[in-house]
Amino acid sequence: MHMAKVPHRSSLVTLVTLLVVALLLHPTSSTSRKTLHHHHHPSSNGFRVMLRHVDSGKNLTKLERVQHGIKRGKGRLQRLNAMVLAATSTPTPTPTPTPDESLEAPIHAGNGEYLMELAIGTPPESYPAVLDTGSDLIWTQCKPCTQCYKQPTPIFDPRKSSSFSKVSCGNTLCSALPSSSCSDGCEYVYSYGDYSTTQGVLATETFTFGENEVHNIAFGCGEDNEGDGFEQASGLVGLGRGPLSLVSQLNEPRFSYCLTPIDDTKKSVLLLGSLEHAKGAKEVTTPLLKNPLQPSFYYLSLEGITVGETLLDIEKSTFELGDDGSGGVIIDSGTTITYLETKAFDALKKEFISQTKLPLDKSGSTGLDVCFSVTSGTSQVEVPQVIFHFKGGDLQLPAENYMIGDSNLGVACLAMGSSSGMSIFGNVQQQNILVNHDLQKETISFVPTSCDQL
Structure with missing residues (x-):
């Protein structure tokens, strides 16, 4: 050669x-906490959100973190591949479902390794969400919950927010959902392969990123959420290229992220x-x-x-x-x-x-x-x-x-x-x-x- x-x-x-x-x-335990300095603000047309690794704060070696990630990622890898296979095989025509029939939803990648901090509603309620560049829908668990997993923050209660509003069935974002039905507003099912799904109503809300408030962001108010791998977060933020993702809704043609090493206590951005x-x-x-x-x-x-x-x-x-x-x-x-x-x-x-x-x-x-x-x-x-x-x-x-x-x-x-x-x-x-x-x-x-x- x-x-x-x-x-x-x-x-x-x-x-x-x-x-x-x-x-x-070697895992180090640092007792000294650095005080956070104010960051310089980016240009007026953009804002920053701090990210943290899902295993941050746990006393793990870098190898252990990678092993945890691989374990979490095995399902994701299968799902990502399954999605492609599902899309490449010739689809069979689906009969129109009667309202009581369960909806078949396409598969999306679930879980992720980084969490972003944001807040939802008026007054704003904090909401750590999985950052996912492999899917689009933004969602959080909502009351009244028929099925909710244990999450780190209180479950969002739309009745306590003055800016909550359901999305009508005629809305283009409702039709952008991979599968939706119409009864009390626009209802969705979004499944992440395996057994993870979120199901609920599509609504709009005010989202707060740091000091920045953004109005009328469409998100899934999940009343039935099942699956493993979401427990570290209170929901998920999709950053994919489809119309429902945060980037598309913000109409921001640009976004970036910078991930600090996974054994690091420093936050990513x-x-x-x-x-x-x-x-x-x-x-x-x-x-x-x-x-x-x-x-x-x-x-x-x-x-x-x-x-x-x-x-x-x-x-x-x-x-x-x-x-x-x-x-x-x-x-x-x-x-x-x-x-x-x-x-x-x-x-x-x-x-x-x-x-x-x-x-x-x-x-x-x-x-x-x-x-x-x-x-x-x-x-x-x-x-x-x-x-x-x-x-x-x-x-x-x-x-x-x-x-x-x-x-x-x-x-x-x-x-x-x-x-x-x-x-x-x-x-x-x-x-x-x-x-x-x-x-x-x-x-x-x-x-x-x-x-x-x-």
């Missing part, structure tokens, strides 16, 4: 040195309406693709992957979005690790192992596919660099965005896995990168940034 010659390099394989702090993490530009950073901008069969998802054009200095031998079609809506690569804030189509993952795994001068850990105890044994107390390990080649630019990932270590267990693992069909660019790989979505230009740009400095 022809090896590319790179000038000014002494060795053929570029090794990334991981400092002990990045790789071999979501910026709605204004694009931050980190000064002097190398920006990679890539076109955002649309899948007509999955219009909510953000698809990227991934063209290849390099490990060390070896461009992996992956067929060009592997990451391409098929005409039938299958395949492709989505970027998702709610999936923890990156999942690559099996053939691509196998190529990456083989090359990564051959270039890493460490013994393989074959115990399979971590739940991750590729792990190496590290003698406990090792201060640093060397791993090959990983570059994702997107159409429009190359994103070189910092080592801590794909290697996760635990010195007590004496392992260092690759934070990636395999999937059949669709690939997903997950949030471990997005740490400390400002991810700008520009829906007008239909691009996503990646700007390496210290997210806690934004």
